Amino acid sequence: MSAQGPVSASHSHAASIAYAVSTSPVERAPSIGRVNVTAIVVQDVFKVFGPGKSIDEAVQRARKGETLSDIAKATGCTVAVNNASFEIEGPQIFVIMGLSGSGKSTLLRCVNYLLEPTSGLVKLGDQDLGAMDTKSLRELRKEKTAMVFQHFGLLDNRDVLGNVGFGLELRGVSESERTKKVKEVLELVGLSEHANTRIDELSGGMQQRIGLARALATDADILLMDEAFSALDPLIRTEMQTEFLDLQKQMPKVVLFITHDLGEALRLGDRVAILKEGAIVQIDTPEQIVMNPQTEYVEAFVENVDRSRVLTAGAIAVEGDEVAVAPDLSVDDALNAMEDAGSSVLYLVEDGRVRGIVHRRDLDRAPSKDNGTLQAVAADAPEPVHANDHLLDVIPRVANHEIPLPVVDDERRFIGLLSKTRILQAIARIKRHD
Structure with missing residues (x-):
């Protein structure tokens, strides 16, 4: 050509x-x-325009990392696509x-x-x-x-x-x-x-x-x-x-x-x-x-x-394994789990899906800590945030909750948590450092 x-x-x-x-x-x-x-x-696609006898030389110079202006001066060629x-x-x-x-x-x-x-x-x-x-x-x-x-x-x-x-x-x-x-x-x-x-x-x-x-x-x-x-x-x-x-x-x-x-x-x-x-x-x-x-x-x-219009809940959600527990977990074990996670809530997760939530205040009032399970004191979990939702759309919901909200995928499987702090961290203008 x-x-x-x-x-x-x-x-x-x-x-x-x-x-x-x-x-x-x-x-x-x-x-x-x-x-x-x-x-x-x-x-490794190149597209070079210019004198036919100089095109190969222009490609070789581009492979070596020479600037396009230097290549143009040396060969008379324009490197339009450079090793794509x-x-x-x-x-x-x-x-x-x-x-x-x-x-x-x-x-x-x-x-x-x-x-x-x-x-x-x-x-x-x-x-x-x-x-x-x-x-x-x-x-x-x-x-x-x-x-x-x-x-x-x-x-x-x-x-x-x-x-x-x-x-x-x-x-x-x-x-x-x-x-x-x-x-x-x-x-x-x-x-x-x-x-x-x-x-x-x-x-x-x-x-x-x-x-x-x-x-x-x-x-x-x-x-x-x-x-x-x-x-x-x-x-x-x-x-x-x-x-x-x-x-x-x-x-x-x-x-x-x-x-x-x-x-x-x-x-x-x-x-x-x-x-x-x-x-x-x-x-x-x-x-x-x-x-x-x-x-x-x-x-x-x-x-x-505007990061809130680009970033999604799934992209910034933090792992929630420490606060995701089985519904049949005992109250005593749940209290220990809260202590280890430094959290005042636990989400009940079964087959990968959120089934409910328990608060520390409810566990403290549980009638029998020794024999009771979480199912007896669990409440309905807040409506989860979808992983593909943009932060702009979920900020009002997260702001109205004192606790992190669960994030779920298309199959409504639990994939993590989204908190006000995490959103602020994500949308902050942080310069990269090499």
Whole structure:
């Protein structure tokens, strides 16, 4: 492939249509199966633009850790992606976040070989893209991926139904089957009443819903989203983020999401990769990005983040083994357990689930400490906090209790405790020290 300039976040209208709507539909090529457990592998990927004779030298200099400006001076080349590696296993939202010019969009296009990497390995499922010919690559893109761009690339001469179904039409899907599929997707994105509406009659938020619906209609396993919500007004962007998270629950996909907005990255991502000058400087969960930034660059990014909106109860809960006891424990043993734990309460936990709570004052009044068990004096436990609840949402509840509240997972299994002190520790602005 000939050298060319880095790809910007805003593709042309035509390019948006070509790649966002021609992705695959209903009929799947038998040679290419569904995405397996490890959906995307990117290993040691470089993308360098510049004079062909100097590209190899630029890669070698980058491997040695030379700065991009020094490489550019010495070779005349631009290192757009610098030794990037990551894996995405199973349905999740993997966000690549970085400033403008950091190489986000170029890396995204290396993932599906719209841009061929200068070196390195890219696999979708079990397919090594570097070993495939042009026809096979085109078929793989149609079969496994769909792209959603910042600029919607919609067809003004078609209504909503025609736009969402355009990719299926290009693939020769019958009109009846196409209409059925499109109506199902429009129902999901809340646009079923607008199937026959002209594009120019819709708001920006609605138009982006159409772009997302068009990608979902293809049944692709992997969504590649390049600044998909960046062109929207802040309020509409927030609404689209919420709707997208709801859609991900209903139709789990492997999503590679590009953004320059840290707040968006932390809200949407199951994992987040921070990109600086083409290099990935940290990959982690949003909670760990905020709580444990690995470099000064990442620390500067998250310094002013409202941690209560990012951190979850499960991420900061402390182990509660010392205060989790069996319901048939004797009163005497319970008193000893309280003494050892330095706690005035014990939670009764059976089969991993919270069954009740006992207070020290109740044990002191127990009629028979020698023979009694906790079940006789237990009270109903306070409603537990869900591990996925953000601190912003649970602070009022925790503040209204003198005791730590139990934290439970999706199966309502006890995983730890959340106290006012622990919340204050977590949201405090504590600088990292090397």
